[in-house]
Amino acid sequence: MKITEIKVFVCCSGRNFVTVKILTDKGVYGIGDATLNGRELAVVSYLEEHVIPCLIGKDAHQIEDIWQYLYKGAYWQNGAVSMAAIGAIDTALWDIKGKVAGLPVYQLLGGKSRRAVTVYAHVNGESIEEVLSNLEKAIADGYKVVRLQCTIPGTEGTYGTLGDKKNYYELQGNRPLPPEHPWSTTKYLNFIPELFKRARDTFGYGIELCHDVHSRLTPIEAAQLGKTLEPFKLKFLEDAVTYENPEGYKIIRNHTTTPMALGEKFNTIWDAKHLIENQYIDFVRTAVTHGGGITPLKKLADFASLYHVRMAPHGAPDLSPICFMAHMHLDLWAPNFGVQEFIGFGTPELNEVFNFQAQLKDGEIYIEDKPGIGVEFNEEAAIKYPYKRSYLPVSRLEDGTLWNW
Numbered sequence: 001m002k003i004t005e006i007k008v009f010v011c012c013s014g015r016n017f018v019t020v021k022i023l024t025d026k027g028v029y030g031i032g033d034a035t036l037n038g039r040e041l042a043v044v045s046y047l048e049e050h051v052i053p054c055l056i057g058k059d060a061h062q063i064e065d066i067w068q069y070l071y072k073g074a075y076w077q078n079g080a081v082s083m084a085a086i087g088a089i090d091t092a093l094w095d096i097k098g099k100v101a102g103l104p105v106y107q108l109l110g111g112k113s114r115r116a117v118t119v120y121a122h123v124n125g126e127s128i129e130e131v132l133s134n135l136e137k138a139i140a141d142g143y144k145v146v147r148l149q150c151t152i153p154g155t156e157g158t159y160g161t162l163g164d165k166k167n168y169y170e171l172q173g174n175r176p177l178p179p180e181h182p183w184s185t186t187k188y189l190n191f192i193p194e195l196f197k198r199a200r201d202t203f204g205y206g207i208e209l210c211h212d213v214h215s216r217l218t219p220i221e222a223a224q225l226g227k228t229l230e231p232f233k234l235k236f237l238e239d240a241v242t243y244e245n246p247e248g249y250k251i252i253r254n255h256t257t258t259p260m261a262l263g264e265k266f267n268t269i270w271d272a273k274h275l276i277e278n279q280y281i282d283f284v285r286t287a288v289t290h291g292g293g294i295t296p297l298k299k300l301a302d303f304a305s306l307y308h309v310r311m312a313p314h315g316a317p318d319l320s321p322i323c324f325m326a327h328m329h330l331d332l333w334a335p336n337f338g339v340q341e342f343i344g345f346g347t348p349e350l351n352e353v354f355n356f357q358a359q360l361k362d363g364e365i366y367i368e369d370k371p372g373i374g375v376e377f378n379e380e381a382a383i384k385y386p387y388k389r390s391y392l393p394v395s396r397l398e399d400g401t402l403w404n405w
């Protein structure tokens with residue numbers, strides 16, 4: 001089954017998405033997500049100039065060989081741009097294989113290990129009161145796990161909440177230049193424990209809670225936070241410290257039993273290896289889109305399982321529904337699945353471009369048994385929403401120093 005053509009679409013159906021479609025001489029096609037938020041067109045160019053010409057005429061069934069060819073064959077292995085490109089090709093090839101076999105991708109991975117996928121919802125607010133009222137709604141909606149983010153007084157606009165779009169922790173498709181947000185570690189560390197104390201005092205310990213630090217602390221600050229939060233029994237603290245120097249997590253581990261999640265920015269299993277084999281983290285958050293596709297994510301899951309590390313894939317709104325559905329298949333299969341990040345099923349314009357069927361019931365997602373990944377991409381609808389340049393924000397300390405956003 002030969003690859004005859006590969007098309008790349010960029011559309012802004014609410015926010016920018018890069019979609020790859022692989023066509024074959026048997027009339028079967030597959031789709032993949034190549035979205036790299038804020039750097040979308042770099043991936044398009046990488047695909048069009050450097051990947052697609054090499055794949056025309058290749059056998060679409062040779063998923064592993066094509067992956068190795070694109071990874072090792074480039075000589076310049078890994079990096080966010082190239083791994084997003086490889087990830088989309090790989091996902092599209094799994095989609096094709098599933099369609100040819102007449103099976104959902106989770107069956108090709110080894111079948112279901114559970115009835116459905118437990119997700120964590122986003123609960124945000126501009127004040128603790130607002131977070132608690134949104135938490136009450138999330139509990140009433142049946143969620144078993146939620147992530148709490150609250151505006152830190154004096155650092156308005158920072159990650160996790162936004163004044164004008166309270167249900168979205170990130171603005172969409174309308175930042176032609178990066179906005180700048182203030183950050184104060186002192187204000188943050190003084191505030192966050194109170195949020196979790198109030199949540200536990202009000203709702204008890206029946207609901208599982210997480211929090212995303214978004215890489216803004218040093219290891220010892222993160223250790224301090226983890227220790228302070230211990231009485232509130234978090235499921236995990238995410239991205240406590242930026243991942244480049246994994247030994248930072250050793251410092252955290254030496255001081256606190258609060259579980260750690262990391263990995264939404266990992267591009268390969270190598271980014272995770274040291275952290276996992278030293279058991280510095282508890283959940284690995286790598287996405288199909290940024291981690292090079294389904295092929296390496298299956299390897300990552302199996303490797304992580306040797307060290308009691310569970311999968312908690314990234315599920316932010318900048319990952320397209322193709323990535324979301326690819327995660328559903330991995331999550332259903334992975335014996336060491338932990339929890340899936342979930343931001344809802346999206347807006348009408350998003351669903352017009354990406355059509356998929358999934359049902360949320362009591363905090364768990366059920367998918368239909370469609371062959372392949374289970375997403376239909378509407379090319380005509382995509383053309384209606386042209387690309388708009390849009391950046392992620394940047395953070396600065398109160399004295400103007402650039403910080404991790």
Ligand code: GCO
Pocket residue numbers: 037170212214264314315316317318341392
């Ligand atoms: C998350 C992530 C996102 C990222 C976003 C960047 O936990 O969902 O941290 O919110 O900021 O994916 O593009």
Ligand code: MG
Pocket residue numbers: 212214238239264
């Ligand atoms: Mg995160």
